[in-house]
Amino acid sequence: ALKDIVAFAGGERTTNYRIRDWLVSRQRYWGCPIPVVYDPEGNPHLIPAEHLPWKLPTDVDFTPNGSSPLSTSVELKERVTRIFGEGWTPEYDTLDTFVDSSWYYLRYLAPTEEHAFSDSTLMKRWLPVNRYSGGSEHTTMHLLYARFFHKALFDMALVPTPEPFYERFNxxxxxxxxxxxxxxxxxxxxxxxxxxxxxxxxxxxxxxxxxxxxxxxxxxxxxxxxxxxxxxxxxxxxxxxxxxxxxxxxxxxxxxxxxxxxxxxxxxxxxxxxxxxxxxxxxxxxxxxxxxxxxxxxxxxxxxxxxxxxxxxxxxxxxxxxxxxxxxxxxxxxxxxxLTSVTVAVQVNGKRRGEITIAPDATETEALLAARALPAVEAALGHIPPSRTIYVPGRILNLVAAQGQ
CATH class of the missing domain: 1.10.730.10 (Isoleucyl-tRNA Synthetase; Domain 1)
Known part of the structure; x- marks a missing residue:
């Protein structure tokens, strides 16, 4: 049908992905500080590598004031002025915590590594992660973000596998x-x-x-x-x-x-x-x-x-x-x-009446003979043969008593 529509209306068939921007800034303290500063004209600049890691300040006032908590830090402002000069200001928002947790499994391999985000030798040995367990909400949240990060890193030849996880279950x-x-x-x-x-x-x-x-x-x-x-x-x-x-x-x-x-x-x-x-x-x-x-x-x-x-x-x-x-x-x-012998439960009309010890390969006839030697089974049957026998070798023998018993 799509081919006919294209042929009739002209144009070509395309795939429209429902991709949206991911807003990663948060107006809260707990998160990775965004390594960006602004010049006196308000233009953004990345923090140079020699000043990384860009750490969170500790002199923060958490009293609600309508702005990000980091804006109350005197140390952060003085740090930026010392490095970049008067009139420069820091970014006060922090990154969404998903930015960190999207690649934590890589950092776990080398948490003390100071010159790279992980260890390439260990990544080759341990990736992909065998099993990823989480709640169902992760399917459209953390799992989505982690795969996005991992695939981007794979395209950059920074990880050895195209997928981060072998298996996931709720x-x-x-x-x-x-x-x-x-x-x-x-x-x-x-x-x-x-x-x-x-x-x-x-x-x-x-x-x-x-x-x-x-x-x-x-x-x-x-x-x-x-x-x-x-x-x-x-x-x-x-x-x-x-x-x-x-x-x-x-x-x-x-x-x-x-x-x-x-x-x-x-x-x-x-x-x-x-x-x-x-x-x-x-x-x-x-x-x-x-x-x-x-x-x-x-x-x-x-x-x-x-x-x-x-x-x-x-x-x-x-x-x-x-x-x-x-x-x-x-x-x-x-x-x-x-096994030289197995113990088999015996039921009459679904109610347990005892158990028998027989050979693992005992036939239904042999199991029935052993069961009817039990007084409780014979009494439940009314001393007459069962109308039906259900036998699962090595597990259970269920006898259906004749009607009226």
């Missing part, structure tokens, strides 16, 4: 206890410092990790019960130290360790911290059933726990004879799990 929002967005005006702001003082930073850290998947946007109300639950879990891990001894790791525990390592590794890498912690809880329950916990198994637990509860994990690592710090220990290797 993150969830912690709400107040009333389910509303935290706000001072609503009086529902939660101060995490109070919870850190009472329950410890590890418990608060784990609660935030467990509250929901980090890689999926969502809103999660702050829940004191959740923080307390995490503290109780950590207390259980702490109490378990008294059961640690130099005993052999059984096949069942080796399997539990392998399953936990696989789950924690994969889910942490996918930013699904909540399910990674669930796997650790399963492992802790398995270890709690033992009369004596193998030292190797307990220290593997601590290694997996360390990213989530760094303080307690490192303390218990030392208590149980670990050398150095747990945070420098190699991550447990992923091992293929050779």
């Amino acid at each position: 993150r969830g929002l912690i709400m107040g206890t009333d389910g509303q967005k935290m706000s001072k005006s609503k009086g529902n702001v939660v101060n995490p410092d109070e919870f850190v003082q009472k329950y410890g930073s590890d418990a608060v850290r784990m609660y935030l990790a467990f509250i929901g998947p980090y890689n999926e946007p969502g809103s999660y109300p702050w829940n004191l019960d959740g923080v307390e639950a995490m503290r109780r879990f950590l207390d259980r891990v702490y109490s378990m130290r008294e059961l640690v001894g130099d005993v052999e790791v059984t096949e069942a525990i080796a399997r539990a360790l392998a399953q936990a390592t696989m789950k924690v590794t994969e889910d942490t890498e996918r930013f699904k911290m909540n399910t990674a912690l669930s796997a650790l809880m399963v492992l802790v329950r398995a270890l709690e059933e033992l009369d004596q916990v193998p030292r190797a198994a307990y220290q593997t637990l601590l290694t997996l726990l360390a990213p989530y509860a760094p303080h307690l994990a490192d303390h218990l690592w030392h208590v149980t004879g670990g050398e150095g710090t747990v945070h420098k220990v190699s991550w447990p290797e992923l091992q293929e799990i050779s």
Whole structure:
């Protein structure tokens, strides 16, 4: 259709970009000072390189007076007069803070570099940034500005990559206890410092990790019960130290360790911290059933726990004879799990009635025979065959009772 219109009306097809000027000056103190001065005729001039960096003055009066705070600085005015002469005046506005944050990831690589904005060798090693996490509002704000800066720097051959970030995802929002967005005006702001003082930073850290998947946007109300639950879990891990001894790791525990390592590794890498912690809880329950916990198994637990509860994990690592710090220990290797048996939950009409232990490759018939040997299952079925069997090998067996049962 566009080709027909062009052919009929004449002219040519063009793309009209909705580009607008970016006003970067701000009438506030907190921001990078604009390196510009004005001569007595009011013409702007850039600050010469030998006078950079052009630093913010500290003798500023923040009382509102209708002008930028920097206009109250005697030191800034005297600095300009000393360098440029009488009648010259400084620029009193500061730059929008986005001007700084648009390239902060580059400065992080070499924050003490005095002769360049970053280090070219380190940029080649580390760029692009693997993942950029932020709120949804960043899509049309910071992300837009950062890409603009980076692409301009790339065109100037000052950065090695055309894009600043490999991947970006939104993150969830912690709400107040009333389910509303935290706000001072609503009086529902939660101060995490109070919870850190009472329950410890590890418990608060784990609660935030467990509250929901980090890689999926969502809103999660702050829940004191959740923080307390995490503290109780950590207390259980702490109490378990008294059961640690130099005993052999059984096949069942080796399997539990392998399953936990696989789950924690994969889910942490996918930013699904909540399910990674669930796997650790399963492992802790398995270890709690033992009369004596193998030292190797307990220290593997601590290694997996360390990213989530760094303080307690490192303390218990030392208590149980670990050398150095747990945070420098190699991550447990992923091992293929050779299962000689699996535990399968058995349901009747969707309600759990027990569990069976069968071979991993057991057929549906074999699983059904094992299930019907359970008195609770047979009673729920009314001692007659089920009308339907739903079997997921290695996971669950759901039996639908005949009509009337």
